[in-house]
Amino acid sequence: MDRRSSFVPSGYRGRLAPSPTGYLHIGHARTFCTAWKRARAAGGALVMRMEDLDRERSRAEHAEAALEDLNWLGLHWDEGPDVGGPFGPYTQSERTDIYLAAWRRLHEGGFIYPCLCSRKDMAASLGAPHESAGRGQDAEDEPVYPGTCRTLDASACGASGEAGPRGLNWRLRVPDGEAVEFEDGNMGRQRFVAGIDFGDFLIWRRDGVPSYQLACVADDAAMRITEVVRGADLLKSTARQILLNRALDLQDPQWFHCALSVDGQGRRLAKRHDALSIRELRRRGRKSDEVLGSAV
Structure with a gap:
């Protein structure tokens, strides 16, 4: 059966x-x-x-x-x-075409920018390679980006919609100071502030791989997922993914984060x-x- x-x-x-x-x-x-x-x-x-x-x-x-x-x-x-x-x-x-389509929509909408910073650059500018552990510490976390490449001339580093994302890191420009709030089915009301709890985050890596955040959002939308159940270490990822959904004009699923x-x-x-x-x-x-x- x-x-x-x-x-x-x-x-x-x-x-x-x-x-x-x-x-x-x-x-x-x-x-x-x-x-x-x-x-x-x-x-x-x-x-x-x-x-x-x-x-x-x-x-x-x-x-x-x-x-x-x-x-x-x-x-x-x-x-x-x-x-x-x-x-x-x-x-x-096996789903690269779906992620590339999402990248193109973000690029056309002006939501992302190329970033030349390496991990070593990030560590030097922040004084440490990772954020300190605390509320909402995320399994897919990254340091709060200081905005070094926010005003970078994209054409100067060969970035264009025709060329695609290859060879460069790409970050989503977050609305600094804006609170991203959502109701979690298990943890209750959650609130993270863009630019404080997390910064401009990677959506594509220079080695040709989309980030967890972009792939997750694109896949959940394409597979018509209505509720995301996962661990509480990904609460901060949810705030990031809400911003991605907004930029891509996608509906948020419901959220349910389990205690670790x-x-x-x-x-x-x-x-x-x-x-x-x-x-x-x-x-x-x-x-x-x-x-x-x-x-x-």
């Missing part, structure tokens, strides 16, 4: 979006379980999207393990790289915690319901 046949479709569309840069851990399991439960409770569709744009760290074996481990947990989906669907391909590395899982010492789980990976717990003989209840 088709595992999708028992679900009555509705307007709700959720998604699971693992990144194959390591084995999924029990924190991922709980967040993805929440996404699955919300989609099923709504009688809607659940989309599996493999976010493999990190070329240096993404591995095919981790992508395969993610699909296998989530299926083992009983978290089945209706569309994805293994089952197909009307909005494929469901692997980000921590280990016995209160440290946030990461993929380096191999002992707490779903794969390792399976090897030890743990049951799926035990894994879903393991994180604190």
Whole structure:
């Protein structure tokens, strides 16, 4: 029997979006379980999207393990790289044309500008390579950009709509001082101030890869996602993505951010915690319901 046949479709569309840069851990399991439960409770569709744009760290074996481990947990989906669907391909590395179309719209609207700053330049200008941890600290975070290239003559560095984004970093110009507010289905009212909590952020990298922010927004719109369920470490990303949706004239989905899982010492789980990976717990003989209840 088709595992999708028992679900009555509705307007709700959720998604699971693992990144194959390591084995999924029990924190991922709980967040993805929440996404699955919300989609099923709504009688809607659940989309599996493999976010493999990190070329240096993404591995095919981790992508395969993610699909296998989530299926083992009983978290089945209706569309994805293994089952197909009307909005494929469901692997980000195969969706470059969609991201380029979004870049062109941003460029034509005057929302973005080229940036020549390297990571080393950023570290030197800010005195540190990363923002200090705090409220809304983001898994895809970057330092608050000081605006060095905001007034750069784009033509002087060979930037043009015809040439596309290649060879340059591109940033979205944020409205400094403007509060970006949204209602989160789990965390309540959220508020971040552009230019303070985050600055002009990357939407395309000089190595030819779109940023997480741009790819996420473009994919959620193209796949008609109505609710984004993910970890609370991405709250600040939501503020950025609201600005991108506005620039691209896209409707925001609903947001639901889950509390982060921590280990016995209160440290946030990461993929380096191999002992707490779903794969390792399976090897030890743990049951799926035990894994879903393991994180604190």
